[in-house]
Amino acid sequence: MKFRFVCSLIAVGLMFLLLVESKKLDPYKVLGVDKDASQRDIQKAFHKLSLKYHPDKNKNKGSQQKFEEINNAYEILSDEQKRKNYDLYGDERGSPGFDTGSSGDHGGYTFTSGPGQGGFNFRPDDWQNMGGHGGSKSFSFSFGGPGFGQQSSQGFGIDDIFSSFFGGGIGGGGGGGQSGGFGSSGRSQHKSRRSAPSITSVNSQLYRKEIVDGGITWLLLVYTSNLQGIQQYESLLEEVAVPLQGALKVGAINCDSEALLCKELGVHPRRNPKLFVYSYTSSEKGSLVEYNSDVDAKSLKSFCQDHLPRFSKRLTLDGLNAASEASKLPKVLLLSTKKNTPVIWRALSGLYRKRFIFYDAEVRDASDPSVRKLDVDSLPAIVGWLSNGEKQIIKSGVSVKDLKSGIEELSSSLNSFEKKNKKFAGSSKKDESESGHKNIPLLTASNFNDICSDKVPVCFVGVFRSITAKEKLQKIFQSVSQKSFLRQQSSRDTATYALLDASKQQSFLTSLDRSSFKTSDKVILVAYKAKRGTYAAASQGSEATETGVEMFVSSVLNGDAQFSKARQKPKLS
16 A cells, blocks of 8 residues: 555656646747737747658657647647636646635645545645645646546647647548538547638538539648648648638548548548649639649648639720620629739639629729720729620729628629619510510610621611600610511511610710701610611600601601711710
8 A cells, every 4th residue: 555655656746747847838939929929820830830840851859859849839829728728827728627626625736546546635835745734726637547648637648749630630530511620539538629610521412512613712631530740731721711711712521531532533642631722723614633832821822822713804905895795694894903813803703603704904093094984983993784785883992801801792792783684684574575575775885786787777776865765765666666567678677776875875976967966855866877877867855756756767767768977987885
């Protein structure tokens, strides 16, 4: 019994010395950061030092020990609770085994040598005498017994020296599709380091449903549980993901639990974890591209940015009209002073690639003639065109706080614009259904060459200055174009019909000889022959009538109307 007591005492002394020694290693000093350092600063410091002292790269004496100290320091400072405990008590456990004494509890330190092996206690200020008097709090240490060497109360067991490589459960079995860590490390009695919330555990179902052709770039870590250095990669992913949040998602594939997926993708790692980016740079369909450069945040971030979607077509100032050309999908154009397509616009072009056609252009400032022509007063600006060619300023003077909030804000603007386009498309279909005839289009620069082309003998344009006048002209043109006498003359082959907003397209009228009308007239009818460059016009005063429109159209088709030479070919903005 005496012998067992002596052995226990020796063990207690050793544990106490280990405790004192461990407190000498200040995690802040080990990582070289201040006590008020942010988690981002801590991550950067850890990543830099772990690369420098990693045993695979640094063969100098002492590098292995230094590497373990770095991992242990990061283990403490990356966990909010452990860091708080260390700051308060000098120990990440919150003063080892810290427990509040209950009434009748005499306090002191309690030591046990394992289950059924007895123990003793003492006060912090009288441990040599094995006291046990006074005090309201106690320390509790355990050693020996089952599991010794695997995990000590200080987190310094043999296996725990390497457990930090798998922080956040990255080294364990895979889970499927939850955000956060990469699964469980299998240590239920030991709280592992907090995982990055942005990292998603990827299984085959999630890969096919959310990653394949999802429109957003993914950075993927592929690993197996027996590989070392995974914590280093996890930290790297966190560091890259933060500034690209919103444009980039981060995930991990555990090839132990997702062997079929890894085999299918051909990405099984052998010696080290692998990094891949699901890229949209080569085609409209995404593909996996392996990262083979230096394992550092700057290089990896640059690689990820290079592989963001490229669905926005870059235009020159002379080619801005291409954005307004007719198409089934609405179009959006970003005007900015950036030499290259901004990251935020590339990200949006991926997310909305099936709903919009994207363009962007570099301009000097808002005073540029090309910018003023689009009615933009401040940069950056987003200009949109509905499916009917109608132009709208979606947003000007765009200002965003960061990438994530910027994408959310601009997504809201694009969603609103899309709703307007759907509303227009819905009303157009309704009009067609009710009238049995295609809706009369609004004449713009994008469709002018189709409606009033050289191949069309004559195009009729109803010019209006108010919504009321537009709606009335729309109905009259639909009716007149269907009249029997026009059908008998194959009007569908000989004439086209369109409406024009005089308040937005004043240049159309100024290109004509205005002797037959006043530009201030509320409603004007124009018949234009593009091949000859001639026109005929008639003022309808403040309101168009079906009789008046019929008479004008009939006189033109019958050859009775007098045509004049246009000053120049009509221009539209």
